[in-house]
Amino acid sequence: MPALSGEFINGTWTGLVTLSGSSGNALVRVLDGNGHLGTSDLFILESAADLNGDGLPDAWQTRYFGTNAVASGPGDDPDHDGFTNLQEFQAGSDPLNPNSAIRISNLRLIDGDVRIQFQSILGKAYRVERSDNPSFRVPTVVADFVPALAP
Numbered sequence: 001m002p003a004l005s006g007e008f009i010n011g012t013w014t015g016l017v018t019l020s021g022s023s024g025n026a027l028v029r030v031l032d033g034n035g036h037l038g039t040s041d042l043f044i045l046e047s048a049a050d051l052n053g054d055g056l057p058d059a060w061q062t063r064y065f066g067t068n069a070v071a072s073g074p075g076d077d078p079d080h081d082g083f084t085n086l087q088e089f090q091a092g093s094d095p096l097n098p099n100s101a102i103r104i105s106n107l108r109l110i111d112g113d114v115r116i117q118f119q120s121i122l123g124k125a126y127r128v129e130r131s132d133n134p135s136f137r138v139p140t141v142v143a144d145f146v147p148a149l150a151p
């Protein structure tokens, strides 16, 4: 459970919730204290166990690579999209699909504002940063914890 509930923005609360326990089917629900109850759809809770200590949860590796260990390491890029398996895991993208990767797909200037478009993965949240320096050493956070939207 989160220590702080955070604020609602346009009627929506977004935050990280840690679900402990064994892997399997799970759901979450919210209560408002006035008898109103909301329940999520059933989803699969995967174990974060990493018995071989390579930085990737074993359940994630098994889901994508089965028992075939070829190109399933954290530094491998079996779909050749330029993102390692570790980066794909962190981003929530598919390590076997080169079209599934975090990339800015459209960037436009509109009346002095910048409109950025990128593929998002449901269940992930994103930080948008900017910098005047191409090295991006000291970026400024433009927006933080931007949730992915349902397709």
Ligand SMILES: [Ca+2]
Pocket (backbone or CB within 6 Å): 076, 077, 078, 079, 080, 081, 082, 083, 084, 085, 088, 095, 096
């Ligand atoms: Ca990849």
Ligand SMILES: [Ca+2]
Pocket (backbone or CB within 6 Å): 079, 081, 083, 088, 093, 094, 095, 096, 097, 098, 099, 100, 101
């Ligand atoms: Ca990919």
